Amino acid sequence: MKKVLLTGFVPFGKDKINPALELIKKMAKEEIPDVALTTTRLPVVFGEAITELISSIEKTKPNLILSLGQAAGRMVVSIERIGLNMNDTDYADNAKNKPRDELIAANGPAAYFTTIDVRKTYQEIKKAGIPVCISNSAGTYVCNNLIYGVLHHLTNNNQNHIKYGFIHIPYLPSQAAEKTKPFASLPLEIIEKAVRITINVNI
Ligand code: PCA
Numbered sequence: 202m203k204k205v206l207l208t209g210f211v212p213f214g215k216d217k218i219n220p221a222l223e224l225i226k227k228m229a230k231e232e233i234p235d236v237a238l239t240t241t242r243l244p245v246v247f248g249e250a251i252t253e254l255i256s257s258i259e260k261t262k263p264n265l266i267l268s269l270g271q272a273a274g275r276m277v278v279s280i281e282r283i284g285l286n287m288n289d290t291d292y293a294d295n296a297k298n299k300p301r302d303e304l305i306a307a308n309g310p311a312a313y314f315t316t317i318d319v320r321k322t323y324q325e326i327k328k329a330g331i332p333v334c335i336s337n338s339a340g341t342y343v344c345n346n347l348i349y350g351v352l353h354h355l356t357n358n359n360q361n362h363i364k365y366g367f368i369h370i371p372y373l374p375s376q377a378a379e380k381t382k383p384f385a386s387l388p389l390e391i392i393e394k395a396v397r398i399t400i401n402v403n404i
Contacts, residue, residue, distance in 0.1 A: 203404040204237045206263035207396070208254060210270050210343070213245035213295050220373045221269035224392055233400060239263070245343050246296040247288055251350030258351075258363065265317070265364045265403050266351070267396065270344040272369035276385040277332035278395045279369040280323055281339040284313045284348030289341040305349045313352035317366030317403045325402050326395045332387070333395065339367060364403055368396065 207228060209221035225240040241257040243250040258266065272279060286309050288300035319335055326333040339345040348367050355361055370392050371377075377386035 202235060202237050203265065204239070204261060204263040205233070205400055205404065206239050206241060206257055206261050206266045208241045208243050208257070208266070208268040210243050210245050210250070211295070213343070214292060216271070216273070216376065218373070218376065219271045220370050220376070220389065220392065221271055223373070224269060224370075224389055224396065227389065228393065228396070233397065236400060236404065243268075243347070244295060246294045247298045247300060247343055247346050248350070249296070250343055250347045251354070254347065254351055255354055258360075263363060265400065266366070267317070267399060267403075268344075268347060268351075268365075268367045269396065270367070270369050271372070272344075273372055274384060275369055275371045277334050277371065278326060278387065278392065279334055279336040280319050280326075280399075281315055281336050281348060281367040281369060282319050283337055284315065284339065284352050285341065285345055286311050286349055287341045288346055292342070294343055305346060306353050309349075309353050313349060313356065315348065315352070315366050316361065316364045317399065319366075322366070322399050322402045325398045329394060329398055331391055331395050336369060339369065344369065366399060366403060368399065
């Protein structure tokens with residue numbers, strides 16, 4: 202039995218829901234063959250999301266961690282390849298932090314690559330008929346902060362045997378329907394299928 206830790210962020214900004222949170226709530230009630238699944242909801246706060254995830258890693262000792270985040274305006278399921286050593290935002294997080302041009306780790310490398318098999322994951326999701334891309338930037342907001350922070354922690358604690366992946370997901374159709382401008386969206390069931398494929402490819 203492989204242990205998988207699935208994380209999702211709470212809503213932030215003007216959005217009342219976060220599809221990442223909706224999905225981890227749904228999947229927490231379901232079974233995945235040969236997988237012991239734990240879910241963790243994360244705050245949309247620079248630094249705090251990293252601390253919360255590290256404490257879940259210590260509790261659950263997973264083989265694979267997969268984090269999910271909402272990316273309004275993304276057209277397709279986006280498999281993130283990189284966490285960049287940079288916090289830089291025009292929008293405050295849920296604790297009103299608004300870092301500008303700030304390194305995440307003063308002496309850390311410029312970037313870390315996520316450690317799931319990004320190419321194979323992409324190919325398998327695509328094969329299932331789901332729109333998907335490999336993304337080479339997760340931005341410089343809280344999701345990127347989490348990617349970089351967790352990979353920095355795993356690297357510095359000799360825990361690189363724990364695989365870490367991140368998927369950005371578009372709005373749900375119900376969220377896009379509320380907007381006055383056009384936004385791409387994908388139903389939760391499709392996102393779930395992509396997440397299950399990602400888990401199966403990487404355990
Ligand atoms: N998306 C944000 C932070 C939380 C989330 O779900 C991001 O892309 O940084």
